[in-house]
Amino acid sequence: xRFSLWLPSLMQIALLAGGLCAxxxxxxxxxxxxxxxTVRIAYLTQEVEHPPAMSNLDEPPADDGLAGATLAVADNxxxxxxxxxxxxxxxxxxxxxxxxAQALRDLAAAGHRIVVLDLPGEAPGALARLPEAADxxxxxAGSTDDSLRNALCAPNLLHTAxxxxxxxxxxxxxxxxxxxxxxxxIVGTRPEDRLYAAAVKRAAKxxxxxxxxxxxxxxxxxxxRTAQAxxxxxTQGKRHDVxxxxxxxxxxxxxxxxxxxxPRPVAGxxxxxxxxxxxxxxxxxxxxLQSRFKAAAQRIMSPRDHAVWAAIRAVGEAATRTRSTDPxxxxxxxxxxxxxxxxxxxxxLSFRSWDGQLxxxxxxxxxxxxxxVSPQDGFLHPKTELDTLGHDQPETGCRR
Amino acid sequence: MTTARSLLLAAxxxxxxxxxxAETVYVSNEKDNTLSIIDxxxxxxxxxxxxxxxxxxxxxxADGKHLYICASDDDTVQVMDLATRKILHNLPSGEDPxxxxxxxxxxxxxIANEESNVVTVVDVPSRKVAYQVDVGVEPxxxxxxxxxxWAVNTSETTNMVHWIDxxxxxxxxxxxxxxxxxxxxxxxxxxxxxxxxxxxxxxxVIDTASRKVAQTVRFKIKGVPQDRIQPVGxxxxxxxxxxxxxxxxxxxxxxxxxxxFAVKEYLLVGRRVWQLDLSPDQKxxxxxxxxxxxxxxxxxxxxxxxxxxxxxxxxxxxxxKG
Numbered sequence: 060x061r062f063s064l065w066l067p068s069l070m071q072i073a074l075l076a077g078g079l080c081a082x083x084x085x086x087x088x089x090x091x092x093x094x095x096x097t098v099r100i101a102y103l104t105q106e107v108e109h110p111p112a113m114s115n116l117d118e119p120p121a122d123d124g125l126a127g128a129t130l131a132v133a134d135n136x137x138x139x140x141x142x143x144x145x146x147x148x149x150x151x152x153x154x155x156x157x158x159x160a161q162a163l164r165d166l167a168a169a170g171h172r173i174v175v176l177d178l179p180g181e182a183p184g185a186l187a188r189l190p191e192a193a194d195x196x197x198x199x200a201g202s203t204d205d206s207l208r209n210a211l212c213a214p215n216l217l218h219t220a221x222x223x224x225x226x227x228x229x230x231x232x233x234x235x236x237x238x239x240x241x242x243x244x245i246v247g248t249r250p251e252d253r254l255y256a257a258a259v260k261r262a263a264k265x266x267x268x269x270x271x272x273x274x275x276x277x278x279x280x281x282x283x284r285t286a287q288a289x290x291x292x293x294t295q296g297k298r299h300d301v302x303x304x305x306x307x308x309x310x311x312x313x314x315x316x317x318x319x320x321x322p323r324p325v326a327g328x329x330x331x332x333x334x335x336x337x338x339x340x341x342x343x344x345x346x347x348l349q350s351r352f353k354a355a356a357q358r359i360m361s362p363r364d365h366a367v368w369a370a371i372r373a374v375g376e377a378a379t380r381t382r383s384t385d386p387x388x389x390x391x392x393x394x395x396x397x398x399x400x401x402x403x404x405x406x407x408l409s410f411r412s413w414d415g416q417l418x419x420x421x422x423x424x425x426x427x428x429x430x431x432v433s434p435q436d437g438f439l440h441p442k443t444e445l446d447t448l449g450h451d452q453p454e455t456g457c458r459r
Numbered sequence: 460m461t462t463a464r465s466l467l468l469a470a471x472x473x474x475x476x477x478x479x480x481a482e483t484v485y486v487s488n489e490k491d492n493t494l495s496i497i498d499x500x501x502x503x504x505x506x507x508x509x510x511x512x513x514x515x516x517x518x519x520x521a522d523g524k525h526l527y528i529c530a531s532d533d534d535t536v537q538v539m540d541l542a543t544r545k546i547l548h549n550l551p552s553g554e555d556p557x558x559x560x561x562x563x564x565x566x567x568x569x570i571a572n573e574e575s576n577v578v579t580v581v582d583v584p585s586r587k588v589a590y591q592v593d594v595g596v597e598p599x600x601x602x603x604x605x606x607x608x609w610a611v612n613t614s615e616t617t618n619m620v621h622w623i624d625x626x627x628x629x630x631x632x633x634x635x636x637x638x639x640x641x642x643x644x645x646x647x648x649x650x651x652x653x654x655x656x657x658x659x660x661x662x663x664v665i666d667t668a669s670r671k672v673a674q675t676v677r678f679k680i681k682g683v684p685q686d687r688i689q690p691v692g693x694x695x696x697x698x699x700x701x702x703x704x705x706x707x708x709x710x711x712x713x714x715x716x717x718x719x720f721a722v723k724e725y726l727l728v729g730r731r732v733w734q735l736d737l738s739p740d741q742k743x744x745x746x747x748x749x750x751x752x753x754x755x756x757x758x759x760x761x762x763x764x765x766x767x768x769x770x771x772x773x774x775x776x777x778x779x780k781g
Contacts, residue, residue, distance in 0.1 A: 137576060137596045138617040141633045344615060344639070347573055347597050354574075379618065379635065401616070401638040401658040405708070406686035444684060
């Protein structure tokens with residue numbers, strides 16, 4: 060059976076992206092800006108050194124995020140050809156010791172106006188403040204930092220990745236429904252683990268749960284050998300219903316499961332995980348996106364892939380609805396009240412006006428099954444139940 | 460005596476003991492790989508038949524003798540002989556067939572291939588692919604105009620209705636509708652096309668002559684969050700009176716006045732109501748409820764839900780035979 064006509068163009072994009080990855084400077088010598096029926100979208104990421112983790116079964120894919128960009132541009136193009144709109148992707152990967160700020164300046168100088176940032180931590184907030192970024196539309200698809208939606212927010216920065224508060228709230232709502240309201244919290248030593256733990260504590264307050272005890276996992280020996288002996292003793296303590304782990308790199312969290320002193324479920328960064336995307340998610344047409352992605356990238360779609368995909372699809376959707384390829388018109392529409400995005404999550408998604416965050420359901424998944432989707436029934440909101448997750452308008456720290 | 464005996468014999472031969480005039484309802488169970496057969500006289504499931512994997516869209520042949528079944532995970536359309544409940548053969552459907560529509564000539568079957576962004580047109584008598592047409596991302600809804608001139612396809616991620624000229628065998632126009640268009644149906648005279656948009660939460664009524672959206676119908680149900688209202692299946696009565704619209708996880712079927720486009724009523728049915736079909740006499744509407752695993756029976760005259768019938772897991776498609 061014939062496959063889609065768009066496979067060749069998809070492969071071309073992938074090859075193009077691959078070529079550019081190798082030489083970050085290539086785009087600055089790029090040819091004259093494309094004609095005005097083309098929407099140019101840049102994708103900017105940086106190589107990272109993966110710290111050693113005890114749980115090292117899964118190798119992070121080299122094209123994590125980028126594969127989502129490639130698919131989204133192909134999706135945009137298959138709609139665009141009916142409207143005589145084209146979408147072109149430029150992917151830039153900055154080396155570990157490179158400077159993402161300079162890469163963004165170069166993109167702006169080359170005429171790019173829409174850039175998807177797939178960068179960790181507070182980097183997107185800093186990039187959004189560059190003078191050269193003032194006229195850009197930036198999407199943060201890589202960082203879950205709550206600070207980017209609060210003190211470090213910026214008018215030119217939208218977020219398709221959920222923040223830690225949304226993830227923790229999604230988990231807290233489910234635990235509230237289960238009436239597992241006494242939590243033992245185990246936190247790793249890395250700064251992002253402490254941020255995750257802070258979001259968990261905030262969520263506990265919001266949804267009537269209690270962190271009865273907080274412990275820091277700071278053992279530096281290889282617990283694959285000793286977890287059997289260490290974890291039961293380590294998890295002894297005050298009575299609790301559930302153990303929550305904050306271990307974003309997946310160092311020790313997997314070794315908490317089934318080794319606790321009390322027979323208790325594990326949730327958080329391991330065990331029952333709140334996430335924007337998961338391979339077990341198949342409802343609302345998600346099965347189609349999963350298999351489309353798998354056919355194109357030869358692997359499962361990651362949460363990062365989906366956040367990048369959503370950002371580029373948002374641009375495509377705006378181009379379809381406005382029948383425009385003008386970046387300024389697209390940016391206005393995306394931020395406006397009429398914008399909605401269908402992202403295989405059962406409800407239309409849109410950006411919060413106060414901090415630029417994409418409001419979206421959060422999946423709660425175990426390794427091989429989707430357990431639930433938050434917001435949970437009964438958590439009401441005057442505007443949309445999606446705003447029960449994360450930083451709602453009255454509590455926002457964004458003054459932009 | 461002889462007459463009675465032969466009647467009884469005929470009933471036995473037909474494999475059922477129901478009045479010959481009553482309708483039969485066929486329901487595909489997506490997660491059970493089965494077909495539930497409901498007797499319209501008693502409104503009970505009389506038989507459950509094993510079919511291909513992930514059966515979704517089903518439709519009757521022009522003569523009513525065969526049922527075409529999209530077996531999505533088997534990448535085929537099965538042809539079932541309704542007299543014997545046996546699969547006669549498969550049709551070459553293209554990848555992941557989900558929904559289809561039969562041309563009024565009874566020969567050309569237009570199949571939406573969700574994963575390969577094409578519509579496959581199968582010549583049913585010869586069981587061969589006649590041609591394929593490229594459409595948008597995730598083609599889903601299919602309809603053919605009563606005069607056979609147009610075949611339309613809705614693409615869920617491209618958010619368009621693609622107009623296939625059946626003589627030219629190519630797409631000649633596109634109509635942009637709201638997000639995630641799922642289902643399309645022409646009215647009896649073919650002057651209008653009704654299209655549901657699941658994520659947009661709307662119904663677009665398109666003028667066939669101009670291929671422009673003439674009306675947009677919106678829904679609001681007290682106590683149901685707006686983003687739960689996700690229109691999917693549509694059925695229009697032949698008399699032009701009603702459009703019935705399945706509203707998915709809103710668990711209601713909307714009754715729309717097909718002349719004024721006002722929503723007349725919301726009927727509470729099972730969970731995640733999906734597809735609809737009318738009985739041949741147009742007196743009953745059958746609705747598949749995926750999550751609750753049953754079929755709701757609606758009396759068209761009184762607009763009341765009269766019964767729910769337990770089926771297999773995730774009932775999806777429904778077709779009613781007279």
